[in-house]
Amino acid sequence: MAVPFPPPPREIRRAFEQLRQAEEAGLEPAGLRLLDRPWEPATCSAHVRTRLWPWLDDVAAWLNRSYAWQTAQAIPSCWPAHPHLVHELAVLACLRATAGDAAAPHALEEWHRYALPAFHARLAERLGIGCPPGRHTDWPARSWAAEYTSPQATTARHALFDRDLSVTPTGHRPQAAEGQ
Template sequence: MTASHVALPFPPPPREIRRAFEQLRQAEDAGLEPAGLRLLDRPWDPATCSAHLRTRLWPWLDDVAAWLNHSYGWQTTQAIPSCWPAHPHLVHELAVLACLRATAADAAAPHALEEWHRYALPAFHARLAERLGIGCPPGRHTDWPARSWAAEYTSPQATAARRALFDGDLGATSTGHAREAAGGQ
Protein backbone atom coordinates (compact mmCIF):
# COMPACT_ATOMS: atom_id res chain seq x y z
CA MET A 1 0.00 0.00 0.00
CA THR A 2 1.32 3.38 -0.87
CA ALA A 3 1.07 6.40 1.39
CA SER A 4 0.14 8.63 -1.56
CA HIS A 5 -3.50 7.51 -1.59
CA VAL A 6 -5.92 9.50 0.51
CA ALA A 7 -8.44 6.66 0.72
CA LEU A 8 -7.43 3.19 -0.30
CA PRO A 9 -10.22 0.92 -1.53
CA PHE A 10 -11.35 -1.92 0.72
CA PRO A 11 -9.84 -5.22 -0.48
CA PRO A 12 -12.62 -7.00 -2.34
CA PRO A 13 -13.45 -10.51 -1.17
CA PRO A 14 -12.26 -13.23 -3.54
CA ARG A 15 -14.85 -14.79 -5.82
CA GLU A 16 -15.13 -17.91 -3.62
CA ILE A 17 -15.98 -15.82 -0.57
CA ARG A 18 -18.56 -13.80 -2.50
CA ARG A 19 -20.02 -17.12 -3.68
CA ALA A 20 -20.26 -18.29 -0.05
CA PHE A 21 -22.11 -15.06 0.87
CA GLU A 22 -24.50 -15.60 -2.04
CA GLN A 23 -25.13 -19.28 -1.18
CA LEU A 24 -25.94 -18.32 2.41
CA ARG A 25 -28.29 -15.55 1.26
CA GLN A 26 -30.07 -17.92 -1.13
CA ALA A 27 -30.37 -20.62 1.54
CA GLU A 28 -31.79 -18.10 4.01
CA ASP A 29 -34.24 -16.74 1.40
CA ALA A 30 -35.35 -20.31 0.65
CA GLY A 31 -36.10 -20.85 4.35
CA LEU A 32 -33.34 -23.36 5.03
CA GLU A 33 -33.35 -24.34 8.69
CA PRO A 34 -30.47 -22.99 10.81
CA ALA A 35 -29.06 -26.52 11.10
CA GLY A 36 -28.79 -26.66 7.31
CA LEU A 37 -27.07 -23.28 7.18
CA ARG A 38 -24.31 -24.72 9.36
CA LEU A 39 -23.41 -27.04 6.48
CA LEU A 40 -22.40 -24.06 4.33
CA ASP A 41 -19.12 -22.15 4.53
CA ARG A 42 -19.48 -19.03 6.69
CA PRO A 43 -16.43 -16.83 6.02
CA TRP A 44 -16.98 -14.82 9.21
CA ASP A 45 -16.35 -18.04 11.17
CA PRO A 46 -13.20 -19.56 9.61
CA ALA A 47 -13.51 -22.84 11.50
CA THR A 48 -16.72 -23.55 9.54
CA CYS A 49 -15.03 -23.14 6.18
CA SER A 50 -13.68 -25.83 3.92
CA ALA A 51 -9.93 -25.96 3.33
CA HIS A 52 -10.59 -24.72 -0.21
CA LEU A 53 -12.33 -21.59 1.04
CA ARG A 54 -9.75 -20.98 3.78
CA THR A 55 -6.99 -20.91 1.13
CA ARG A 56 -8.80 -17.83 -0.26
CA LEU A 57 -9.87 -16.45 3.14
CA TRP A 58 -6.41 -16.12 4.75
CA PRO A 59 -4.84 -13.90 2.06
CA TRP A 60 -7.98 -11.74 1.96
CA LEU A 61 -7.98 -11.29 5.74
CA ASP A 62 -4.29 -10.41 5.55
CA ASP A 63 -5.11 -7.73 2.95
CA VAL A 64 -7.95 -6.47 5.15
CA ALA A 65 -5.61 -6.24 8.17
CA ALA A 66 -3.12 -4.20 6.12
CA TRP A 67 -5.96 -1.97 4.87
CA LEU A 68 -7.27 -1.45 8.42
CA ASN A 69 -3.79 -0.57 9.67
CA HIS A 70 -3.31 1.94 6.85
CA SER A 71 -6.80 3.43 7.02
CA TYR A 72 -7.67 3.27 10.73
CA GLY A 73 -4.59 2.31 12.75
CA TRP A 74 -3.73 5.73 14.15
CA GLN A 75 -2.82 4.60 17.68
CA THR A 76 -0.59 1.61 18.39
CA THR A 77 -3.45 -0.10 20.25
CA GLN A 78 -5.50 0.09 17.03
CA ALA A 79 -2.83 -1.53 14.86
CA ILE A 80 -3.20 -5.18 14.00
CA PRO A 81 0.17 -6.88 14.53
CA SER A 82 1.78 -8.77 11.67
CA CYS A 83 1.53 -11.94 13.79
CA TRP A 84 -2.29 -11.73 13.89
CA PRO A 85 -2.73 -15.36 12.68
CA ALA A 86 -0.95 -16.50 15.88
CA HIS A 87 -3.72 -14.87 17.96
CA PRO A 88 -6.97 -16.89 17.67
CA HIS A 89 -9.05 -14.01 19.06
CA LEU A 90 -7.80 -11.75 16.25
CA VAL A 91 -8.51 -14.40 13.63
CA HIS A 92 -12.13 -14.62 14.79
CA GLU A 93 -12.57 -10.85 15.20
CA LEU A 94 -10.93 -9.93 11.91
CA ALA A 95 -13.02 -12.41 9.94
CA VAL A 96 -16.26 -10.96 11.31
CA LEU A 97 -15.13 -7.37 10.80
CA ALA A 98 -14.02 -8.06 7.21
CA CYS A 99 -17.28 -9.79 6.29
CA LEU A 100 -19.36 -7.02 7.87
CA ARG A 101 -17.38 -4.43 5.91
CA ALA A 102 -17.72 -6.34 2.64
CA THR A 103 -21.48 -6.75 2.98
CA ALA A 104 -21.90 -3.13 4.12
CA ALA A 105 -20.06 -1.93 1.03
CA ASP A 106 -22.50 -3.86 -1.17
CA ALA A 107 -25.54 -2.10 0.31
CA ALA A 108 -27.58 0.22 -1.88
CA ALA A 109 -27.50 2.99 0.75
CA PRO A 110 -24.79 4.21 3.17
CA HIS A 111 -26.55 3.13 6.37
CA ALA A 112 -24.83 -0.25 6.74
CA LEU A 113 -21.40 1.29 6.19
CA GLU A 114 -22.17 4.05 8.68
CA GLU A 115 -23.14 1.39 11.24
CA TRP A 116 -19.88 -0.46 10.52
CA HIS A 117 -17.98 2.75 11.28
CA ARG A 118 -20.10 3.58 14.33
CA TYR A 119 -20.34 0.14 15.96
CA ALA A 120 -18.27 -2.66 14.44
CA LEU A 121 -14.95 -0.86 13.94
CA PRO A 122 -14.82 0.93 17.32
CA ALA A 123 -15.87 -2.26 19.11
CA PHE A 124 -13.15 -4.17 17.27
CA HIS A 125 -10.55 -1.56 18.27
CA ALA A 126 -11.74 -1.61 21.89
CA ARG A 127 -11.48 -5.41 22.07
CA LEU A 128 -8.11 -5.33 20.30
CA ALA A 129 -6.75 -2.84 22.84
CA GLU A 130 -8.28 -4.75 25.77
CA ARG A 131 -6.99 -8.16 24.70
CA LEU A 132 -3.66 -7.27 23.13
CA GLY A 133 -2.77 -3.71 24.09
CA ILE A 134 0.67 -3.23 22.63
CA GLY A 135 1.56 -6.84 23.42
CA CYS A 136 3.15 -7.54 20.04
CA PRO A 137 5.35 -4.64 18.94
CA PRO A 138 6.71 -4.87 15.39
CA GLY A 139 8.96 -7.88 15.02
CA ARG A 140 8.38 -9.20 18.57
CA HIS A 141 5.51 -11.65 18.91
CA THR A 142 4.38 -12.13 22.49
CA ASP A 143 3.28 -15.66 23.24
CA TRP A 144 -0.09 -16.36 24.86
CA PRO A 145 0.18 -15.15 28.47
CA ALA A 146 -2.67 -17.39 29.66
CA ARG A 147 -1.26 -20.57 28.09
CA SER A 148 -0.52 -22.18 31.48
CA TRP A 149 -4.05 -21.44 32.69
CA ALA A 150 -5.58 -23.05 29.59
CA ALA A 151 -3.27 -26.07 29.89
CA GLU A 152 -4.24 -26.55 33.52
CA TYR A 153 -7.95 -26.23 32.65
CA THR A 154 -7.73 -29.07 30.14
CA SER A 155 -5.49 -31.26 32.30
CA PRO A 156 -6.89 -34.68 33.24
CA GLN A 157 -6.91 -33.75 36.95
CA ALA A 158 -8.88 -30.51 36.48
CA THR A 159 -11.28 -32.19 34.04
CA ALA A 160 -11.92 -35.06 36.51
CA ALA A 161 -12.46 -32.59 39.38
CA ARG A 162 -15.09 -30.67 37.35
CA ARG A 163 -16.83 -33.89 36.33
CA ALA A 164 -16.95 -34.99 39.99
CA LEU A 165 -18.61 -31.67 40.90
CA PHE A 166 -21.10 -32.04 38.04
CA ASP A 167 -21.88 -35.64 39.04
CA GLY A 168 -22.31 -34.57 42.69
CA ASP A 169 -24.70 -31.83 41.64
CA LEU A 170 -26.72 -34.23 39.53
CA GLY A 171 -26.86 -36.74 42.38
CA ALA A 172 -28.00 -34.05 44.82
CA THR A 173 -30.57 -32.81 42.33
CA SER A 174 -32.02 -36.27 41.73
CA THR A 175 -32.09 -36.95 45.50
CA GLY A 176 -33.81 -33.61 46.06
CA HIS A 177 -36.40 -34.36 43.38
CA ALA A 178 -37.02 -37.80 44.91
CA ARG A 179 -37.62 -36.16 48.31
CA GLU A 180 -39.99 -33.63 46.78
CA ALA A 181 -41.90 -36.39 45.03
CA ALA A 182 -42.15 -38.29 48.33
CA GLY A 183 -43.72 -35.33 50.06
CA GLY A 184 -40.63 -33.40 51.22
CA GLN A 185 -39.37 -35.97 53.69
Template sequence: MTAPLLLPFPAPPRAVRTAFDHLRQAEDAGLEPAGLQLLDRPWDPAGCAPRVRAQLWPWLDDVAGWLNGTHAWQTASAIPSCWPAHPHLVAELAVLACLRVVAGDAPTPHALEEWHRYALPGFTTRMADRLGIGCPPGRHLDWPARSWAAAHDSAESAQARRDLFDGDTGHGRSAAAAGPSARPLRGATP
Protein backbone atom coordinates in the same frame (compact mmCIF):
# COMPACT_ATOMS: atom_id res chain seq x y z
CA MET B 1 1.06 11.59 -9.14
CA THR B 2 -0.36 11.79 -5.63
CA ALA B 3 -1.64 8.91 -3.56
CA PRO B 4 -5.41 8.52 -3.21
CA LEU B 5 -6.99 9.96 -0.07
CA LEU B 6 -8.50 6.57 0.77
CA LEU B 7 -7.57 3.11 -0.37
CA PRO B 8 -10.49 0.89 -1.38
CA PHE B 9 -11.48 -1.97 0.91
CA PRO B 10 -9.87 -5.21 -0.32
CA ALA B 11 -12.29 -7.10 -2.51
CA PRO B 12 -13.23 -10.49 -1.11
CA PRO B 13 -11.93 -13.45 -3.10
CA ARG B 14 -14.19 -15.57 -5.26
CA ALA B 15 -14.69 -18.30 -2.63
CA VAL B 16 -15.87 -15.74 -0.06
CA ARG B 17 -18.24 -14.07 -2.55
CA THR B 18 -19.55 -17.49 -3.55
CA ALA B 19 -20.16 -18.38 0.11
CA PHE B 20 -22.12 -15.14 0.58
CA ASP B 21 -24.14 -15.86 -2.58
CA HIS B 22 -24.93 -19.42 -1.46
CA LEU B 23 -26.06 -18.23 1.96
CA ARG B 24 -28.24 -15.52 0.42
CA GLN B 25 -29.79 -17.99 -2.04
CA ALA B 26 -30.44 -20.49 0.76
CA GLU B 27 -32.06 -17.79 2.88
CA ASP B 28 -34.21 -16.63 -0.05
CA ALA B 29 -35.26 -20.24 -0.69
CA GLY B 30 -36.29 -20.67 2.95
CA LEU B 31 -33.74 -23.39 3.70
CA GLU B 32 -34.08 -24.75 7.22
CA PRO B 33 -31.42 -23.61 9.74
CA ALA B 34 -30.06 -27.16 9.91
CA GLY B 35 -29.34 -27.03 6.17
CA LEU B 36 -27.70 -23.63 6.44
CA GLN B 37 -25.10 -25.12 8.78
CA LEU B 38 -23.73 -27.10 5.83
CA LEU B 39 -22.73 -23.91 4.01
CA ASP B 40 -19.43 -22.07 4.44
CA ARG B 41 -19.56 -18.94 6.59
CA PRO B 42 -16.45 -16.86 5.95
CA TRP B 43 -16.95 -14.99 9.23
CA ASP B 44 -16.35 -18.32 11.03
CA PRO B 45 -13.17 -19.67 9.39
CA ALA B 46 -12.99 -22.79 11.55
CA GLY B 47 -16.20 -24.05 9.94
CA CYS B 48 -15.15 -23.33 6.35
CA ALA B 49 -13.87 -25.85 3.87
CA PRO B 50 -10.10 -25.79 3.25
CA ARG B 51 -10.63 -24.41 -0.28
CA VAL B 52 -12.46 -21.41 1.21
CA ARG B 53 -9.86 -20.91 3.94
CA ALA B 54 -7.09 -21.02 1.32
CA GLN B 55 -8.55 -17.84 -0.19
CA LEU B 56 -9.79 -16.39 3.10
CA TRP B 57 -6.37 -16.11 4.81
CA PRO B 58 -4.66 -13.87 2.22
CA TRP B 59 -7.77 -11.71 2.02
CA LEU B 60 -7.88 -11.27 5.80
CA ASP B 61 -4.20 -10.35 5.68
CA ASP B 62 -5.04 -7.67 3.10
CA VAL B 63 -7.90 -6.48 5.31
CA ALA B 64 -5.56 -6.23 8.32
CA GLY B 65 -3.16 -4.13 6.24
CA TRP B 66 -6.01 -1.95 4.99
CA LEU B 67 -7.28 -1.43 8.54
CA ASN B 68 -3.80 -0.51 9.75
CA GLY B 69 -3.26 1.94 6.90
CA THR B 70 -6.73 3.44 6.99
CA HIS B 71 -7.97 3.30 10.59
CA ALA B 72 -5.03 2.72 12.97
CA TRP B 73 -3.80 6.13 14.01
CA GLN B 74 -2.77 4.97 17.50
CA THR B 75 -0.60 1.91 18.03
CA ALA B 76 -3.28 0.29 20.23
CA SER B 77 -5.53 0.21 17.14
CA ALA B 78 -2.93 -1.42 14.89
CA ILE B 79 -3.29 -5.10 14.13
CA PRO B 80 0.05 -6.82 14.77
CA SER B 81 1.71 -8.56 11.85
CA CYS B 82 1.53 -11.81 13.83
CA TRP B 83 -2.29 -11.68 13.93
CA PRO B 84 -2.65 -15.28 12.64
CA ALA B 85 -0.88 -16.46 15.85
CA HIS B 86 -3.70 -14.90 17.92
CA PRO B 87 -6.88 -17.01 17.60
CA HIS B 88 -9.07 -14.22 18.99
CA LEU B 89 -7.82 -11.85 16.28
CA VAL B 90 -8.37 -14.43 13.57
CA ALA B 91 -11.98 -14.92 14.67
CA GLU B 92 -12.74 -11.23 15.13
CA LEU B 93 -10.98 -10.06 11.97
CA ALA B 94 -13.03 -12.50 9.89
CA VAL B 95 -16.27 -11.15 11.35
CA LEU B 96 -15.18 -7.53 10.93
CA ALA B 97 -14.14 -8.11 7.30
CA CYS B 98 -17.40 -9.86 6.42
CA LEU B 99 -19.46 -7.16 8.10
CA ARG B 100 -17.56 -4.58 6.04
CA VAL B 101 -18.35 -6.45 2.80
CA VAL B 102 -22.05 -6.60 3.63
CA ALA B 103 -22.07 -2.93 4.69
CA GLY B 104 -20.23 -1.92 1.52
CA ASP B 105 -22.77 -3.79 -0.60
CA ALA B 106 -25.77 -2.11 1.05
CA PRO B 107 -27.84 0.24 -1.13
CA THR B 108 -27.75 3.00 1.50
CA PRO B 109 -24.96 4.29 3.78
CA HIS B 110 -26.62 3.21 7.04
CA ALA B 111 -24.91 -0.18 7.31
CA LEU B 112 -21.49 1.32 6.63
CA GLU B 113 -22.10 4.03 9.22
CA GLU B 114 -22.98 1.32 11.75
CA TRP B 115 -19.81 -0.57 10.83
CA HIS B 116 -17.78 2.58 11.57
CA ARG B 117 -19.74 3.37 14.72
CA TYR B 118 -20.02 -0.07 16.29
CA ALA B 119 -18.11 -2.90 14.61
CA LEU B 120 -14.75 -1.21 14.05
CA PRO B 121 -14.46 0.47 17.49
CA GLY B 122 -15.69 -2.71 19.17
CA PHE B 123 -13.01 -4.71 17.37
CA THR B 124 -10.19 -2.29 18.22
CA THR B 125 -11.28 -2.02 21.86
CA ARG B 126 -11.43 -5.79 22.31
CA MET B 127 -8.10 -6.22 20.52
CA ALA B 128 -6.42 -3.64 22.76
CA ASP B 129 -7.99 -5.20 25.88
CA ARG B 130 -6.81 -8.69 24.95
CA LEU B 131 -3.36 -7.83 23.65
CA GLY B 132 -2.48 -5.04 26.07
CA ILE B 133 0.79 -3.63 24.81
CA GLY B 134 1.00 -6.95 23.02
CA CYS B 135 3.25 -7.73 20.14
CA PRO B 136 5.47 -4.90 18.98
CA PRO B 137 6.46 -4.87 15.30
CA GLY B 138 8.54 -7.90 14.42
CA ARG B 139 8.33 -9.48 17.87
CA HIS B 140 5.53 -11.91 18.63
CA LEU B 141 5.02 -12.51 22.33
CA ASP B 142 3.88 -15.92 23.48
CA TRP B 143 0.44 -16.39 24.99
CA PRO B 144 0.63 -15.17 28.61
CA ALA B 145 -2.33 -17.31 29.74
CA ARG B 146 -0.91 -20.55 28.28
CA SER B 147 -0.31 -22.08 31.74
CA TRP B 148 -3.89 -21.30 32.76
CA ALA B 149 -5.26 -22.97 29.64
CA ALA B 150 -3.00 -25.99 30.20
CA ALA B 151 -4.25 -26.27 33.78
CA HIS B 152 -7.85 -26.11 32.54
CA ASP B 153 -7.16 -28.84 29.96
CA SER B 154 -5.45 -31.20 32.41
CA ALA B 155 -7.15 -34.50 33.20
CA GLU B 156 -7.24 -33.66 36.91
CA SER B 157 -8.99 -30.32 36.39
CA ALA B 158 -11.46 -31.84 33.92
CA GLN B 159 -12.31 -34.60 36.40
CA ALA B 160 -12.74 -32.10 39.25
CA ARG B 161 -15.19 -30.10 37.12
CA ARG B 162 -17.12 -33.24 36.13
CA ASP B 163 -17.35 -34.19 39.82
CA LEU B 164 -18.81 -30.76 40.62
CA PHE B 165 -21.26 -31.02 37.72
CA ASP B 166 -22.31 -34.54 38.76
CA GLY B 167 -22.69 -33.44 42.37
CA ASP B 168 -24.90 -30.57 41.32
CA THR B 169 -27.16 -32.68 39.13
CA GLY B 170 -27.07 -35.92 41.14
CA HIS B 171 -25.73 -37.87 38.17
CA GLY B 172 -23.19 -40.61 38.57
CA ARG B 173 -23.73 -41.14 42.31
CA SER B 174 -25.98 -39.96 45.07
CA ALA B 175 -25.33 -36.51 46.48
CA ALA B 176 -24.79 -37.97 49.96
CA ALA B 177 -22.20 -40.42 48.68
CA ALA B 178 -20.52 -37.80 46.56
CA GLY B 179 -18.84 -36.15 49.54
CA PRO B 180 -17.25 -32.71 49.28
CA SER B 181 -17.78 -32.35 45.54
CA ALA B 182 -21.55 -32.38 46.15
CA ARG B 183 -21.38 -29.10 48.03
CA PRO B 184 -23.03 -26.17 46.23
CA LEU B 185 -20.78 -23.96 44.14
CA ARG B 186 -19.55 -20.73 45.68
CA GLY B 187 -22.36 -18.20 45.91
CA ALA B 188 -25.06 -20.81 45.35
CA THR B 189 -27.76 -21.26 47.94
CA PRO B 190 -28.16 -24.79 49.30
Protein backbone atom coordinates in the same frame (compact mmCIF):
# COMPACT_ATOMS: atom_id res chain seq x y z
CA MET C 1 -6.42 9.98 0.60
CA ALA C 2 -8.71 6.97 0.91
CA VAL C 3 -7.53 3.50 -0.03
CA PRO C 4 -10.38 1.23 -1.20
CA PHE C 5 -11.42 -1.74 0.91
CA PRO C 6 -9.90 -4.98 -0.43
CA PRO C 7 -12.66 -6.74 -2.35
CA PRO C 8 -13.47 -10.26 -1.22
CA PRO C 9 -12.23 -12.93 -3.61
CA ARG C 10 -14.75 -14.64 -5.87
CA GLU C 11 -14.95 -17.71 -3.57
CA ILE C 12 -15.83 -15.53 -0.57
CA ARG C 13 -18.48 -13.65 -2.56
CA ARG C 14 -19.84 -16.99 -3.77
CA ALA C 15 -20.11 -18.17 -0.15
CA PHE C 16 -22.00 -14.98 0.78
CA GLU C 17 -24.37 -15.52 -2.15
CA GLN C 18 -24.98 -19.20 -1.35
CA LEU C 19 -25.80 -18.31 2.24
CA ARG C 20 -28.15 -15.51 1.13
CA GLN C 21 -29.94 -17.86 -1.27
CA ALA C 22 -30.18 -20.62 1.34
CA GLU C 23 -31.60 -18.19 3.89
CA GLU C 24 -34.15 -16.84 1.39
CA ALA C 25 -35.16 -20.41 0.55
CA GLY C 26 -35.84 -21.04 4.24
CA LEU C 27 -33.03 -23.52 4.82
CA GLU C 28 -32.96 -24.60 8.45
CA PRO C 29 -30.02 -23.38 10.60
CA ALA C 30 -28.58 -26.92 10.63
CA GLY C 31 -28.40 -26.81 6.85
CA LEU C 32 -26.82 -23.36 6.84
CA ARG C 33 -24.04 -24.74 9.03
CA LEU C 34 -23.07 -27.05 6.16
CA LEU C 35 -22.18 -24.07 3.96
CA ASP C 36 -18.93 -22.08 4.07
CA ARG C 37 -19.30 -19.11 6.41
CA PRO C 38 -16.25 -16.89 5.85
CA TRP C 39 -16.83 -14.99 9.11
CA GLU C 40 -16.16 -18.30 10.86
CA PRO C 41 -13.04 -19.66 9.13
CA ALA C 42 -13.19 -23.08 10.79
CA THR C 43 -16.45 -23.75 8.91
CA CYS C 44 -14.88 -23.15 5.52
CA SER C 45 -13.57 -25.73 3.11
CA ALA C 46 -9.84 -25.76 2.41
CA HIS C 47 -10.58 -24.27 -1.01
CA VAL C 48 -12.35 -21.26 0.53
CA ARG C 49 -9.76 -20.87 3.31
CA THR C 50 -7.03 -20.78 0.64
CA ARG C 51 -8.65 -17.55 -0.60
CA LEU C 52 -9.82 -16.33 2.81
CA TRP C 53 -6.38 -16.04 4.48
CA PRO C 54 -4.80 -13.71 1.89
CA TRP C 55 -7.97 -11.59 1.85
CA LEU C 56 -7.97 -11.26 5.65
CA ASP C 57 -4.30 -10.35 5.49
CA ASP C 58 -5.13 -7.60 2.98
CA VAL C 59 -7.99 -6.43 5.21
CA ALA C 60 -5.67 -6.27 8.24
CA ALA C 61 -3.18 -4.16 6.25
CA TRP C 62 -6.04 -1.93 5.04
CA LEU C 63 -7.35 -1.49 8.59
CA ASN C 64 -3.88 -0.60 9.85
CA ARG C 65 -3.35 1.91 7.05
CA SER C 66 -6.85 3.41 7.21
CA TYR C 67 -7.90 3.24 10.87
CA ALA C 68 -4.98 2.49 13.22
CA TRP C 69 -4.03 5.91 14.52
CA GLN C 70 -2.93 4.61 17.93
CA THR C 71 -0.65 1.59 18.41
CA ALA C 72 -3.32 -0.24 20.41
CA GLN C 73 -5.51 -0.13 17.27
CA ALA C 74 -2.88 -1.68 15.02
CA ILE C 75 -3.25 -5.32 14.07
CA PRO C 76 0.14 -7.01 14.55
CA SER C 77 1.75 -8.82 11.63
CA CYS C 78 1.54 -12.03 13.68
CA TRP C 79 -2.28 -11.87 13.80
CA PRO C 80 -2.67 -15.46 12.46
CA ALA C 81 -0.89 -16.68 15.64
CA HIS C 82 -3.65 -15.11 17.78
CA PRO C 83 -6.88 -17.14 17.49
CA HIS C 84 -8.97 -14.30 18.94
CA LEU C 85 -7.73 -11.99 16.18
CA VAL C 86 -8.44 -14.59 13.50
CA HIS C 87 -12.05 -14.85 14.72
CA GLU C 88 -12.52 -11.10 15.18
CA LEU C 89 -10.87 -10.10 11.90
CA ALA C 90 -12.94 -12.56 9.87
CA VAL C 91 -16.19 -11.18 11.28
CA LEU C 92 -15.10 -7.55 10.87
CA ALA C 93 -13.99 -8.13 7.26
CA CYS C 94 -17.23 -9.88 6.32
CA LEU C 95 -19.33 -7.17 7.96
CA ARG C 96 -17.38 -4.52 6.08
CA ALA C 97 -17.71 -6.34 2.77
CA THR C 98 -21.47 -6.73 3.07
CA ALA C 99 -21.91 -3.17 4.38
CA GLY C 100 -19.94 -1.85 1.42
CA ASP C 101 -22.26 -3.69 -0.97
CA ALA C 102 -25.41 -2.18 0.52
CA ALA C 103 -27.59 0.10 -1.60
CA ALA C 104 -27.63 2.79 1.11
CA PRO C 105 -24.98 4.04 3.55
CA HIS C 106 -26.70 2.87 6.74
CA ALA C 107 -24.91 -0.47 7.05
CA LEU C 108 -21.53 1.14 6.50
CA GLU C 109 -22.32 3.84 9.05
CA GLU C 110 -23.20 1.10 11.55
CA TRP C 111 -19.93 -0.67 10.76
CA HIS C 112 -18.06 2.56 11.55
CA ARG C 113 -20.14 3.30 14.63
CA TYR C 114 -20.32 -0.16 16.20
CA ALA C 115 -18.26 -2.93 14.60
CA LEU C 116 -14.95 -1.10 14.11
CA PRO C 117 -14.80 0.65 17.51
CA ALA C 118 -15.84 -2.57 19.27
CA PHE C 119 -13.11 -4.44 17.38
CA HIS C 120 -10.53 -1.84 18.40
CA ALA C 121 -11.68 -1.95 22.03
CA ARG C 122 -11.41 -5.75 22.15
CA LEU C 123 -8.06 -5.64 20.36
CA ALA C 124 -6.67 -3.18 22.93
CA GLU C 125 -8.19 -5.12 25.84
CA ARG C 126 -6.92 -8.53 24.73
CA LEU C 127 -3.60 -7.64 23.16
CA GLY C 128 -2.72 -4.08 24.14
CA ILE C 129 0.74 -3.60 22.70
CA GLY C 130 1.63 -7.22 23.44
CA CYS C 131 3.18 -7.81 20.03
CA PRO C 132 5.29 -4.85 18.98
CA PRO C 133 6.62 -4.92 15.41
CA GLY C 134 8.87 -7.91 14.89
CA ARG C 135 8.38 -9.35 18.39
CA HIS C 136 5.56 -11.84 18.72
CA THR C 137 4.49 -12.44 22.31
CA ASP C 138 3.35 -15.97 22.95
CA TRP C 139 0.00 -16.63 24.62
CA PRO C 140 0.33 -15.44 28.24
CA ALA C 141 -2.59 -17.61 29.42
CA ARG C 142 -1.19 -20.83 27.92
CA SER C 143 -0.48 -22.38 31.34
CA TRP C 144 -3.99 -21.56 32.55
CA ALA C 145 -5.55 -23.21 29.48
CA ALA C 146 -3.29 -26.26 29.88
CA GLU C 147 -4.29 -26.62 33.53
CA TYR C 148 -7.98 -26.27 32.63
CA THR C 149 -7.80 -29.22 30.24
CA SER C 150 -5.63 -31.35 32.51
CA PRO C 151 -7.12 -34.70 33.60
CA GLN C 152 -7.14 -33.61 37.27
CA ALA C 153 -9.02 -30.37 36.63
CA THR C 154 -11.46 -32.07 34.25
CA THR C 155 -12.18 -34.81 36.81
CA ALA C 156 -12.73 -32.23 39.56
CA ARG C 157 -15.21 -30.24 37.42
CA HIS C 158 -17.11 -33.38 36.44
CA ALA C 159 -17.32 -34.41 40.11
CA LEU C 160 -18.90 -31.02 40.88
CA PHE C 161 -21.34 -31.45 38.00
CA ASP C 162 -22.27 -34.93 39.24
CA ARG C 163 -22.71 -33.66 42.81
CA ASP C 164 -25.00 -30.89 41.59
CA LEU C 165 -27.12 -33.36 39.66
CA SER C 166 -27.58 -35.50 42.75
CA VAL C 167 -29.19 -32.61 44.72
CA THR C 168 -32.85 -31.61 44.30
CA PRO C 169 -33.87 -27.97 43.87
CA THR C 170 -34.75 -27.88 47.58
CA GLY C 171 -31.18 -28.81 48.46
CA HIS C 172 -31.93 -32.41 49.44
CA ARG C 173 -30.44 -35.48 47.91
CA PRO C 174 -33.14 -37.57 46.22
CA GLN C 175 -34.09 -40.78 48.01
CA ALA C 176 -33.18 -43.91 46.12
CA ALA C 177 -36.27 -45.65 44.81
CA GLU C 178 -37.16 -48.94 46.47
CA GLY C 179 -35.30 -51.82 44.96
CA GLN C 180 -32.31 -49.71 43.87
